[in-house]
Amino acid sequence: MKIGIPKEIKNNENRVGMTPAGVLELSKLGHEIFVQSSAGESSGFDDEDYYVAGAKILPTIDRVYDQSDMIIKVKEPIQQEYELIKEDQVIFTYFHFASNQQLTEAMMERKAVCVAYETVEESDGTLPLLTPMSEVAGRMAIQQGAKYLEKPVKGKGLLLGGVPGVPPGKVLVLGAGTVGVQAAKMAAGLGAQVTVLDVNMNKLRYINDIMPSHVVTEFSNEYNIRKHIRTSDLIVGGVLIAGAKSPKLITRDMLKQMQRGAVIVDVAVDQGGCAETTRPTTHEDPAYIIDDVVHYCVTNMPGAVPHTSTIALTNVTLPYVLKLAENGWEKACEDDMALAKGLNIVNGKIVCKPILEAFDWNNAFV
Numbered sequence: 001m002k003i004g005i006p007k008e009i010k011n012n013e014n015r016v017g018m019t020p021a022g023v024l025e026l027s028k029l030g031h032e033i034f035v036q037s038s039a040g041e042s043s044g045f046d047d048e049d050y051y052v053a054g055a056k057i058l059p060t061i062d063r064v065y066d067q068s069d070m071i072i073k074v075k076e077p078i079q080q081e082y083e084l085i086k087e088d089q090v091i092f093t094y095f096h097f098a099s100n101q102q103l104t105e106a107m108m109e110r111k112a113v114c115v116a117y118e119t120v121e122e123s124d125g126t127l128p129l130l131t132p133m134s135e136v137a138g139r140m141a142i143q144q145g146a147k148y149l150e151k152p153v154k155g156k157g158l159l160l161g162g163v164p165g166v167p168p169g170k171v172l173v174l175g176a177g178t179v180g181v182q183a184a185k186m187a188a189g190l191g192a193q194v195t196v197l198d199v200n201m202n203k204l205r206y207i208n209d210i211m212p213s214h215v216v217t218e219f220s221n222e223y224n225i226r227k228h229i230r231t232s233d234l235i236v237g238g239v240l241i242a243g244a245k246s247p248k249l250i251t252r253d254m255l256k257q258m259q260r261g262a263v264i265v266d267v268a269v270d271q272g273g274c275a276e277t278t279r280p281t282t283h284e285d286p287a288y289i290i291d292d293v294v295h296y297c298v299t300n301m302p303g304a305v306p307h308t309s310t311i312a313l314t315n316v317t318l319p320y321v322l323k324l325a326e327n328g329w330e331k332a333c334e335d336d337m338a339l340a341k342g343l344n345i346v347n348g349k350i351v352c353k354p355i356l357e358a359f360d361w362n363n364a365f366v
Helices: 020-028 047-053 061-067 101-110 131-148 178-190 201-210 222-229 252-257 267-271 306-335 353-359
Strands: 002-005 032-036 056-058 070-072 090-093 113-116 170-174 193-198 215-219 234-237 263-266 287-290 293-296 343-346
Touching: 002 061, 020 032, 020 047, 020 306, 032 047, 032 061, 047 056, 056 061, 070 306, 090 306, 101 343, 101 353, 113 306, 131 178, 131 234, 131 263, 131 267, 131 293, 131 306, 170 178, 170 222, 178 193, 178 201, 178 215, 178 234, 178 267, 193 201, 193 222, 201 215, 215 222, 222 252, 234 267, 263 267
Parallel strands: 002 032, 002 070, 032 056, 070 090, 090 113, 170 193, 170 234, 193 215, 234 263, 263 293
Antiparallel strands: 113 343, 287 293
16 A cells, blocks of 8 residues: 655644654555655654655655555644545544534545544543543643743742642642543642542542542532632643543633633643633644633644654554555454544545534434
C-alpha cells in the first residue's frame, strides 16, 4: 500500500503521524511510505531519519495526498486540506467529528474512509489510541493549570503546592478516566488538595486505592460540582463519552460562584468541552477570561511536547496501521472489531451513531 505522512498544519501542531521506527516496520513489509519534507522536524526527526528507514521524501503536502492510498495524521484535516483528500482514500487520525459539523460535512463530501483514533475501542471498553494522548494531556493539564494560576497571566497568584505555613491549592478533577487519573496523580505529586468526581463508582474505588490520602473522591452530580467550584483554584475537565459530545457540567452561571483568578483547563475541548463557556484555543493564544475565571482550552495540548507525544502515539497506532496496510480497510475492520469501531465516515455516509446523534442526522446512518 502507498501510505502518506503529511506535515501537520494546524496551529502549533508539532507532532507527526509516525516515527521513523514505524516507517521502518512498514517498509520491511514492502509498503511505500511518502513523508512530506520536514514533517518530523518539530518532533525531533529529520528527513534523513525517514529516508534511512525507507521512506520517500516529497516536497509538498499536495504530492503526499496525491500519491497515497492511506494518510496517517495526528489531528483532523483543516480546511486547506479538504480538497486534497480523494474518494476512497483512508484517513487515519484523530477526528472528533461530534464537535465539528463543518469537518463532518467536508469528509462526507470527499467520500473518504475516515477511521478515527478516538473511537477505536477494545472489547473491555478501553480506547487504546486515545489513551496515550489522554495521559499526556492529563499530566499537562496540571502543568498548564499551575502556570495560569500565576498573576502575570491573570491567575489568582497561587502556588499550587503551597509552602510551609501556607496551604496548597485545591484541584477539582471532573472525570476519573485516563485524563482524570493522570491529572490527579500530577496534582497530588505537587502537594495540592485534590477532589475527583465521577459517576462510575468502580473508577472512584480505583483512585481511592492507588492515590495518597490527600486525593479524595466524590460522586459526580450538580450539587457536588456546585459545592466544590466555590473553593477550587484549578478545575480540570476530563469527561469523555467515546465519539460523542462531552456533557456540560459547568454552566455559565456557575462561574460567578468561582474565585477570581481560578483556572479551568478543559481537556475535553475536542469533544465540545465540559464547560458551557469552553471554546477551542491554540498554543499561540491559549487562554481567555470570562467572569474573572481563566479558561485554558487548547485543542491539541500534547502538540506542545511533540517528541514524547509522537513516540507514544506511534507505539499504539502502528499495529492498526499494519493491519490496514496489509489487508485493506474492509478486511482489516472485518477481522478486528476494535478497529471497526474506528470507522466514522465511509464513502459519504456516517457509520458512527454518536456523530449522528450529535447533529440529529439519523437519516444518514448506514
